[in-house]
Every structure is written in structure tokens, then in C-alpha cells.
Amino acid sequence: MRLRSLLFVPGDRPERFAKAAESGADAIILDLEDSVAPAAKDKARAAVADNLTAPLSGPVRRLVRINPVDGGMLAEDLAAAQGCDAIMLPKSEGAQTVGTLAARLAPGVRVLPIATETPRAIFALGDYGEVADRLCGVTWGAEDLPAAIGAAGSRQPDGRYTSPYEMVRALTLFGAHAAGVAAIETVYPAIGDADGLAAYAARGAQDGFTGMMALHPAQVPIINAAFTPTPEQIIHAQSVIDAFDRAPDAGVLLLDGRMIDAPHLAQARKLLARAGLG
Secondary structure, three states: OOOOEEEEEEOOOHHHHHHHHOOOOOEEEEEOOOOOOHHHHHHHHHHHHHHHOOOOOOOOEEEEEOOOOOOOOHHHHHHHOOOOOEEEEOOOOOHHHHHHHHOOOOOOOEEEEEOOOOHHHHOOOOOHHHHHHHEOOEEOOOOHHHHHHOOOOOEOOOOOEOHHHHHHHHHHHHHHHHHOOOEEEOOOOOOOOHHHHHHHHHHHHHHOOOEEEEOOHHHHHHHHHHOOOOHHHHHHHHHHHHHHHHOOOOOEEEEOOEEEEHHHHHHHHHHHHHOOOO
């Protein structure tokens, strides 16, 4: 499942569903949780269920963000989510939470846990390999955790994360890769700041995230560009692979005046896989 960009759309705003699906996002997230007021949950479920019965004209995937599994709404949310490609799982606390949810899902439905929204969740970020066969990735958020511990916020005045949340971001990144699944960067909340989004997404791609969530259709092209290998990167990656194919017994080679070794080969293969060429 290709997940460069995942666009949120409130479940109780069905008039936005078609525009979201046509935004160019690899996936849309039909939200039943935070963007929907308690009084509108039933309306949102009905709208989401109706949308999931309709075919899509393009390859976009449909995820449903349910409410927390222990919130008393799981049965109703899952009934509305029948036919989705994956469930976004808020307040996940590791493999155990995923397992609880997966036991209620059809075998082909994957789970995308939001893995950092409670203090306990941070200590389970290394557990997701136990349920990797049910996952389509792991993502994180920077809002619920500070609220849960009474922190003033997760960001500095200039928008950078404070050190506890930089740590959480890094642990999510490594936890996802340790499980062998997609590492999905969190949202960039300043919707009108295209330059800031481009820099944030580029940093995510550089650090090893493979996709990112979006809050508005205008963010999707910028995110897709950041997480799509460029022609130059593809050519270089293929050159690395070709060099080792010509010298399969070599441990270190010289390519364009630079030394390359096994980590460069692994990196090249991963890049071509993200480009759909591996």
C-alpha cells in the first residue's frame, strides 16, 4: 500500500469526500474521532458507511479513523467502517492494542496506529513488530501527548519540537522501521505556510519517514513531491545497484569519486522500492 500522503477529512462533512479523494493523496482518512463532535458521531458514521459503499474512480485508499478501542464506540465505528482499506487506530499502546482491534477485523484490513498519544504508548514503540502482518504503517502525533501529561505544548515558539517530542518522533521512526512497515510523519498544522510545509516534509523524508499526513488538499502536492524520489535520486540508486551487480564479491566500491558499501546498497534498494521500481 503506497502511502506518501494521507489526507484527513471529517466524517461528518460528506460534501468534502469527493474533493479529498481527487486531491492526489494516496489515501484519505475518513475521521470519526477528533474532528467530529460527540453529537455528530452518528451522522459521521452514516456518511462514512455510505461513502465506503461507493466505488472510487482512482487508486486512492480509504482509511477510517475510529475512536479509541476502550471508548465504548468500537462496535458502532467498525460497523460504519465496513469496506475500508485500513483502520487508523488512535491512542494505540503497542501490539496489544493493535491485537485487540485486529481480532475484530477482516483478514485483509490493515491497521495504522497513532502510536504516541499516551505516556504508556511511548514505552511500547518497539513492540509493533509482533503485529507487523496487520499493519500498513506506524504514525505519531504531537498534540495528545502533551495534553495527557499537562505540558504547555510540544513546540518551541519558532515551531520546532521541544526535546521530549523530538525524542518521541525519533522513536516512532525507528519503531516503524524495526517492524518493517511504513513510517508516517505527523501533520503540519500551519495550512497556509507552503514553504514551511515543504521544509518540514523534506526533513521527514531525509530522516527516513516514507509518508506524511495532511490536513488540507492544498498540502497534498507538496507532501507527494517530498516523498517521491527524484529522477536524479533514482538514477544514482540504480548506479549503486549496478556497480555491486558488476562486482558481487566487493565489500567497498568507488562510484563517481565516492566510496560506497553495503549500507549504500541497502539504501538504494529501498529508494527504488519507494519509487515502485524495486
